[in-house]
Amino acid sequence: DAGITQSPRHKVTETGTPVTLRCHQTENHRYMYWYRQDPGHGLRLIHYSYGVKDTDKGEVSDGYSVSRSKTEDFLLTLESATSSQTSVYFCAISSGLPRRSPLHFGNGTRLTVT
Amino acid sequence: EDKVVQSPLSLVVHEGDTVTLNCSYEVTNFRSLLWYKQEKKAPTFLFMLTSSGIEKKSGRLSSILDKKELSSILNITATQTGDSAIYLCAVEVQGGSEKLVFGKGTKLTVNP
Numbered sequence: 403d404a405g406i407t408q409s410p411r412h413k414v415t416e417t418g419t420p421v422t423l424r425c426h427q428t429e430n431h432r433y434m435y436w437y438r439q440d441p442g443h444g445l446r447l448i449h450y451s452y453g454v455k456d457t458d459k460g461e462v463s464d465g466y467s468v469s470r471s472k473t474e475d476f477l478l479t480l481e482s483a484t485s486s487q488t489s490v491y492f493c494a495i496s497s498g499l500p501r502r503s504p505l506h507f508g509n510g511t512r513l514t515v516t
Numbered sequence: 517e518d519k520v521v522q523s524p525l526s527l528v529v530h531e532g533d534t535v536t537l538n539c540s541y542e543v544t545n546f547r548s549l550l551w552y553k554q555e556k557k558a559p560t561f562l563f564m565l566t567s568s569g570i571e572k573k574s575g576r577l578s579s580i581l582d583k584k585e586l587s588s589i590l591n592i593t594a595t596q597t598g599d600s601a602i603y604l605c606a607v608e609v610q611g612g613s614e615k616l617v618f619g620k621g622t623k624l625t626v627n628p
């Protein structure tokens with residue numbers, strides 16, 4: 403959808419292991435976002451990027467880091483996964499000018515930390 | 517703290533019914549309000565509202581923003597089973613960190 407691919411689609415990992423989720427877009431959009439979705443909390447912003455190497459924190463950024471070395475790729479890393487990070491992770495993209503377009507979402511990555 | 521509240525949290529109706537979903541917000545610098553529909557996977561964009569009182573319409577769905585009341589409604593007429601989904605309301609906040617603040621969603625179930 404909207405040229406966004408998330409990988410992997412599903413992952414099960416153990417507590418304490420590092421995990422990297424990838425978001426790839428083919429739209430050449432400037433803005434990229436990582437959200438997590440949990441029952442009872444809705445969608446919450448983890449980190450976002452407004453250009454190559456330009457990133458900022460969202461409301462639930464603790465325990466997560468991101469990198470954007472190319473326009474098309476935005477990586478989310480859990481340095482040491484915890485059970486509280488079990489969630490569905492969505493990447494979203496938005497264009498820059500003249501006004502940011504509505505966010506378009508990828509299909510999500512379901513992460514289970516055991 | 518910026519907040520978006522949706523009601524009801526869940527709703528069960530029969531095909532053909534008309535439904536109204538509500539979204540209210542308290543944010544520091546309002547820019548726009550967006551509605552999304554989420555079925556099994558990714559939320560898909562429905563409407564973006566920036567001006568009060570102007571209805572946006574797409575087929576059987578329509579939405580309107582009331583800036584005075586800090587709220588929006590999403591109407592679905594002649595519901596179909598394919599309308600069953602979670603409907604998400606989000607508010608775009610200006611300035612500082614660019615973000616959408618999402619409500620928790622309304623789960624709509626349309627029974628045949």
